[in-house]
Structure formats: structure tokens, C-alpha cells
Amino acid sequence: MVFLVSWLVLEEGIKRKTLISREHSDEEHSTPMENTQDSSFVICRSPPLEALLLDIDGTMCVSDPFHHRAFSELLQGLGYNGGVPITTEFGIKHMAGRSNEQIGRFLFPDWPQARLDAFFAEKEALFARYAREGLREVAGLGALCRWARDRGLKLAAVTNAPRPNAELMIAVLGLSEFFQVIVTGEECGEGRSKPAPDAYLRALDLLGASPDRSVVFEDSVIGIQAGVAAGMPVVAIAGESREARVVAAGASLVVRDYQDTKLWAALDGPYAAAAAAANGAPKVVDGERRVEI
Secondary structure, eight states, X not given: OOEEEEXXXXXXXXXXXXXXXXXXXTTOOOEEEXXXXXXXXXXXXXXSOOEEEEOOBTTTBOOHHHHHHHHHHHHHXXXXXXXXXXXHHHXXXXXXXXXXXXXXXXXXXXXXXXXXXXXHHXXXXXXXXXXXXXXXXXXXXXXXXXXXXXXXXEEEEEESSOHHHHHHHHHHTTOGGGOSEEEEGGGGXXXXXXXXXXXXXXXXXXXXXXXXXXXXXXXXXXXXXXXXXXXXXXXXXXXXXXXXXXXXXXXXXXXXXXXXXXXXXXXXXXXXXXXXXXXXXXXXXXXXXXXXX
């Protein structure tokens, strides 16, 4: 099914902007939308937009390969799964987006806490070493951060990762200056990591922002569930193969990365589209998303 996006700009004085995904007739022309939802989408429930809250792993940066490498090496050394290396699919299903507490309960339900702590300390040290070698941002993230700063928006990083690695990833990306707040799930109490909403609620409190004027960016199902439970609309960063799952989890909009023209339109309508062009986000040229040079 092909979905198209059309913006309806109402009379002056009406602030709410509505993003509508529908299948249109051939006489109507608008930008293709990849989201599978039919209902109208409001990126900011009560404009103006105040804050953006972003997950880190998979949302801000391409970190899964480094997590997988660290886990795989340690688990194989322990003889986990009979010494057979874990697959990428195993990591996505059982580890991606989850806290070390959650992963530990799954991998080693009978281990004492001290042994789990030692295992994850070693794993996080390996991850940090590998991440320094090649961590990269999800395309367009830097432009989004600059756009948010120029508009006076507040930014928070909200993650299930341990704080040292959260800070490391943001630093490696060169984006530390943009984030006023970093909140980790493990700091919210036992059992209160995502998908519980606590980390996002804490971030809102620290930023002094309203959920009705904030937007969450996530890539995992449990992260999306956390953002929705905290009362905010969620933009999912996901490929086509995961689109149905993230929409089912509650994502309001699905984009491939931060260069997606749908995202820039949805953030703040015409202003965001102009800012996107100024910051290097691609324009739609002949129906395709690419940068005009």
C-alpha cells in the first residue's frame, strides 16, 4: 500500500498542524510516506515545540555491531550456547534496547549479582574500546542537533545504557555540547528501565519540559513503549523490515534517518523544511530524496 503525506495549513491563529497519512487518488500529488498508520499524526500536541528526547543506541548512532562483537567474544569464551557464536538476530531479539539488568536476567538467570556485575564491566569495557574505533551517527543527527539549538529547544539523551558508555557515545559523536540532560534507566531504580516510562519522565522533569510539547526519538520496541507510556509522540528510526513492529508498539511516525524529509516537515512545518535545507538535509527533487548541490 502506498501512503502519501499532505499538510493542511489551517487559518492564521490556529497553531495545531496535522500530518495526515492516506492513500490518495492519482489526481492528488504529495510526498510518499512510509508510515503504515492511517490516522492523523500531530508531531507536537501543543505547539510550540520545547524539547527533543533521544535514545542513544540505534537512534543516535550505529552501535549494535560493537555491542554484538563484545557480547559475542565474551559469551563464546564462556561456552555459552555450546560455544557457538550468537547471531545478529539473537542480539536484536534479546539484547537490543535492553538494560544490562534485563540482559543479565535473560542470559544468566542463576548467576549471583557479583558475577553479573563483573561480566558486564568487562563487556562495557570491550564495547567502549570498539566504539572509539568507529562509532558513527545515524545520518543527519548533527543537523537535527544544530537545528534544535538554533531554535532554543532542549535536548535530552534517554537510554538503557550505563552512564559511562552513554557519555562516551555522545562524546565520540562530537555532540556533548547539545545535550543538557542524560538520563539512564539504571538510575531510575531496579526494574524501572525502559519499557517503563520513568527515564523519560525524569528527563522531562530535569528539562522543565511538557510532554505535550516534546517529542521522543527511538529505534527499539521497548523504547517506543517507554516514550508512549510517558505521554509523548514517538518518531521511530527504523528500516522497512521493522516498520510494522514499531508502528504496532506505538510509533507515530517512521523515518529511515534524520535526513528524511517527512521528519523535517513534521517537526515544525514550513519553518522546519527551510531549516532543513539550510542545515544540509536533502530536498525532494523529482520525487526523490537527495541533496541538491
